[in-house]
Each structure stands twice: as structure tokens, then as C-alpha cells.
Amino acid sequence: MxxxxxxxxxxxxxxxLGRAGKKKSKPGKAKADDAPKGTQxxxxxxxxxxxxxxxxxPKRPRPAMDSEEAMRAEALAKEYTRRHWLRHNAISADMNLKITRRHEALAALPEELRAIALRIPEDPMLPEDYRVVTERPPIDGWHRARVSQAAQELADADEFFKSQAALDSGVATGREAGEVSTLFGEVNEMDEEIEKARRQKKAS
Structure with missing residues (x-):
């Protein structure tokens, strides 16, 4: 069909499209080319x-079977369809019941809470247990390990930036200030040694 x-x-x-492509000829000046041709x-x-x-x-070839096999295949197909419809109807009834109960619960809320419940977030976040569909099954514990590692890296970076901000604002602890001053002293000593070596090389 x-x-x-x-x-x-x-x-x-x-x-x-064939009619649209043809040009209309003036009356009385018909040409031989305007004679009806094939459709396309x-x-x-x-x-x-x-x-x-x-x-x-593509059409599948029908398997060759006798009358008993055909009757059995027809009965199996009917039973398969019937059970699938039973499952479909059960899922639809359960979904409709949940939707009805949800509407009833929203209608029973006070006006302020109902407005909050009906509000749709502009940028909803994905749930933490959201599973991305992949071609292969994921490795057990792989996703959790990645999340914990990323969280630890973020925590370390946050701690580092906090210490840098404290140093910049002049409110660092004595230990952090001592470590930074020691590091700066070592860098200054290295610069002095490099400058001294340059002078000796230039003098020689």
C-alpha cells in the first residue's frame, strides 16, 4: 500500500515538473515539438x-510448511500478539495511574507549594546516577573511580587557589609564608650564582 x-x-x-518546464507557445504558432510524448x-x-x-x-520468503505447522505457527503468533498487548495495556494503565496520582497530589498542595512544584528549572542538572548509553557494557567501578578522582583533583585545586589567595591578601599562615620565603631565597641565590659565573666568564 x-x-x-x-x-x-x-x-x-x-x-x-514536466508541465512546469514547458514554455507556453503563442496561439496559432504550435510547433511540431509540442506534440505529446512519453510521460518521462x-x-x-x-x-x-x-x-x-x-x-x-525487501520481502522475506515464506518458509515451506505443512498444514499442521502452519496452524501451530498461527496459534503461536496470535498468543504472542495477545501477550504483548496485555503487557502494553498493563504498562499504560500503570503510567496513567501514576500521572493521575501526581495531578491529585499537586492539586492538594497549598498555592505557594504548588507554584514551586510546577516550576520547571531553566537548566536542569542530570542525576548523579545517570547512565550514558554505550556500545559496550561499562567496566564495574570505572565511572565511580573517575568521579572520585575528579572530585579529589577539584578539591586539591581549590585548596591551592585558596592558599594563593591567602598569600596575595597577606593573611597566609606562618608556615606557608615561611615556605614561600625560603623558596624565594633559593631562587635569589641561584640568580646570584648565575650572574657571578657570567661576570667571571666575561672577565676571563
Missing amino acids: YASRLRASVAACTRV SPIQDKLNGMYLKALEA
């Missing part, structure tokens, strides 16, 4: 066939 409708629509579009060119027929072949699903 779908293929026949698609074939008819393709033919109709081709006819419309062989190239267009080939293209339409390619389109239809790409859109039509």
Missing part, C-alpha cells in the same frame, strides 16, 4: 525505480 502511494506521488510530481524520459524512469527500490523493504 505504501509503495503504491509512493509510486503514484512520484509519477504525479514528475508530470507536474528513460533516465527519469531509472531514477524513480532506484528511489522505489531504496524505500521498499
